[in-house]
Amino acid sequence: MDTYRELSIGIPKEYESIRATAHRFAKEVMRPAAIELDRMADPQDVIAPNSPLRQVMKKAYGLGYHVAGIPVALGGLGLDPLGSHILHEELAWGSVDLSIAIGVAGFPAMIAGLSGNPDLYETIMKPFIEDREAKFIxxxxxxxxxxxxxxxxxxxxxxxxxxxxxxxxxxxxxxxxxxxxxxxxxxxxxxxxxxxxxxxxxxxxxxxxxxxxxxxxxxxxxxxxxxxxxxxxxxxxxxxxxxxxxxxxxxxxxxxxxxxxxxxxYEQQTMATLTMANGGMSTAFTGLARAAYEVALDYSKERIQGGRPICEHQLVQKRLFEMFTKVEACRALSRAVTVYNSSSGAPSLQHAIAAKTFCTQASFEVANDALQIFGGNGLSKEYPIEKLFRDARASLIEDGTNEVLSLAGARHILAESDGHGHA
Ligand SMILES: Cc1cc2nc3c(=O)[nH]c(=O)nc-3n(C[C@H](O)[C@H](O)[C@H](O)COP(=O)(O)OP(=O)(O)OC[C@H]3O[C@@H](n4cnc5c(N)ncnc54)[C@H](O)[C@@H]3O)c2cc1C
Structure with missing residues (x-):
């Protein structure tokens, strides 16, 4: 499905073209590469000099996706938080694993940028921003x-x-x-x-x-x-x-x-990094949930059982509708948290954790439901859902297990309700 409905009214026109370009890249470059990489038995082959991983990274850097949120004046794409959310959801729709590789590549430059030190700008930030060949990862x-x-x-x-x-x-x-x-x-x-x-x-x-x-x-x-x-x-x-x-x-x-x-x-900075990282995870797994929902919807129209496409069976319809609802909830929460936390002077860790834990759990449930809609074919490596299911499972541990993050999030809610900044 090339057009998934956008509920936000008044998205600037240029974002529609950013979305369209990112969608094409996700569909034509990232997804096939990720499937090929997934099937490599030896992870050493994944990182071979000319592997699809290297090629995708090079092309993503060429498009400036590694510096999407950095101002144009400094050499980035200058996307605002909404534009970044649209872009990153799309990339993760194509391949959540490769989108995370691109996203995490900027961490050292981001940390260097905190220092305001001219030498770190010249030696770390600038080469990363100017890189269009994925030489700086x-x-x-x-x-x-x-x-x-x-x-x-x-x-x-x-x-x-x-x-x-x-x-x-x-x-x-x-x-x-x-x-x-x-x-x-x-x-x-x-x-x-x-x-x-x-x-x-x-x-x-x-x-x-x-x-x-x-x-x-x-x-x-x-x-x-x-x-x-x-x-x-x-x-x-x-x-x-x-x-x-x-x-x-x-x-x-x-x-x-x-x-x-x-x-x-340190603690303050770790909170800030976790806030940003958990927000990013919520966006990425919104993309994965949408991908799983869409492949299941398409399949349900093709697969005939009982003389009709399975999408005409009511239990399948109910399942599809619940999946759709979760995708929409993921997008709404992850987008609200991303925009708030990137725009506010006081980003909220508990909201970022809420978005990460909710969206990863929902993406796992959507992928699980999608696999069920595929029946036995869902377990076969011939179909895309088996990979999406495994990718979603890892997210419940990635960037903090959802349980441990919830404990930290609860501390922050309690501290805030007591009138303290943090626990
Ligand atoms: C796909 C993926 C990508 C990742 N990327 C990175 C990365 O880029 N950089 C990086 O440094 N790390 C990365 N990680 C590591 C990730 O952050 C850790 O796996 C995660 O924080 C959990 O740590 P652990 O695996 O050591 O589990 P443990 O901390 O050993 O936890 C084991 C179990 O005990 C529970 N537990 C632990 N402590 C408590 C507690 N205090 N209270 C209650 N329950 C508890 C946990 O919930 C879990 O169920 C990644 C992990 C994955 C899966």
């Missing part, structure tokens, strides 16, 4: 082998528990930081990334230093520095077009100003 390196949910419990007492400490550590040495430790195999773009937004613990002698996970820092780290090495690409169940893998740091030296966020602002 970023990652968000936060999860560690022994710290998954621990890293995302922002605003909760657990986050301040001195017994819970991250394992990638930076220590000061003159004008540098020296970093050692390991990030988990779950880092998206992990083995293809050229740069990391690295979440770590800063060793500090100060008695006032924040404790536990809250006492961290965020550094921008070029991954060609001496002492950096990578693991094998992760072999996983869904989103197989999204490369993931471990990154190891052994006495990696970075200039002091590459530590953009220190322990004073």
């Amino acid at each position: 970023g990652c968000w390196a936060i999860t560690e082998p022994n710290h998954g949910s621990d890293q995302l419990m922002v605003g909760t007492p657990e986050f301040h528990d001195p017994k819970v400490k991250g394992e990638v550590v930076a220590r000061t040495e003159g004008d540098s930081y020296v970093i050692s430790g390991q990030k988990a195999a779950w880092v998206s773009n992990g083995t293809i990334a050229t740069h990391a937004a690295l979440y770590l613990r800063i060793e500090s002698g100060s008695p006032n230093a924040a404790t536990g996970m809250s006492g961290g820092g965020v550094a921008v780290v070029p991954l060609n520095l001496p002492g950096v090495s990578k693991g094998k690409p992760l072999n996983k169940m869904g989103q197989r077009a999204l490369n993931q893998g471990e990154i190891f740091f052994e006495n990696v030296r970075i200039p002091r100003h590459y530590m953009v966020v220190n322990s004073d602002t």
Whole structure:
């Protein structure tokens, strides 16, 4: 289906053409590439020099999709939050895994941009913005082998528990930081990334230093520095077009100003990043839910049982209508949260978490219902729904498990209702 109804009235004309271009790219380039990548038995082939992953990334950068929200004056596409939502829903409709690879690529540049430091602008932000060949690929390196949910419990007492400490550590040495430790195999773009937004613990002698996970820092780290090495690409169940893998740091030296966020602002900055990332996930999985709904709708018109297309059977109709309702609810919530959080001076983490948990759960349910509509064919790799189902399943864990995110979200609601900024 090439035109899915838009309920927002008065969308600027240019956004319709952005949507149309993105839809064509998603349909003709991203979706076939993601299916091909999904079927590769060895994830090493996914990242081969001329693989469909590399080609899609190159074309997406060529279209400026990696810098969609960056102002035109700086070299981006200059999309406002609504335009960005439209674009990213469309890309994820084509392939949620590849759309996440494109989205996460900008994390180090975004962190570098927080510093206002001219050297970081020249060496990190500018090359990323100007890149049209996917030579500069970023990652968000936060999860560690022994710290998954621990890293995302922002605003909760657990986050301040001195017994819970991250394992990638930076220590000061003159004008540098020296970093050692390991990030988990779950880092998206992990083995293809050229740069990391690295979440770590800063060793500090100060008695006032924040404790536990809250006492961290965020550094921008070029991954060609001496002492950096990578693991094998992760072999996983869904989103197989999204490369993931471990990154190891052994006495990696970075200039002091590459530590953009220190322990004073770490928790606040992690909240801001999680707010942005969870909002992005809600948009992406709106796209996936829509894709699953649409393939099931088409199939229900083709498949004949009992002498008529299955869409004429009432139970199938009821299922289709419930799926449609969930897609609309996902789009409305994810769009409202994206626009609010990107425009407001006080973005809301609990709303971003609500959008992420709701849209990923709904996309999983829609994909599950779609698979049921396909009957036995739904389980076959010949049909697209089997991949969408696996991709949606991963989202209930990605960027924080929905359970743990809900706990953090509840803390924020309670704190706000007590009149405090956060718990
Ligand atoms: C597709 C995908 C992409 C990802 N991309 C990235 C990325 O780009 N960068 C990155 O760094 N990481 C990434 N991750 C990692 C992701 O953020 C973690 O998997 C997630 O935070 C959960 O951590 P964990 O897997 O270690 O599970 P654990 O934290 O070990 O949790 C295991 C189980 O225990 C439950 N649990 C844990 N703690 C609590 C608690 N305090 N209270 C109640 N229940 C609890 C969880 O809900 C879960 O069911 C990605 C993961 C996936 C699946």
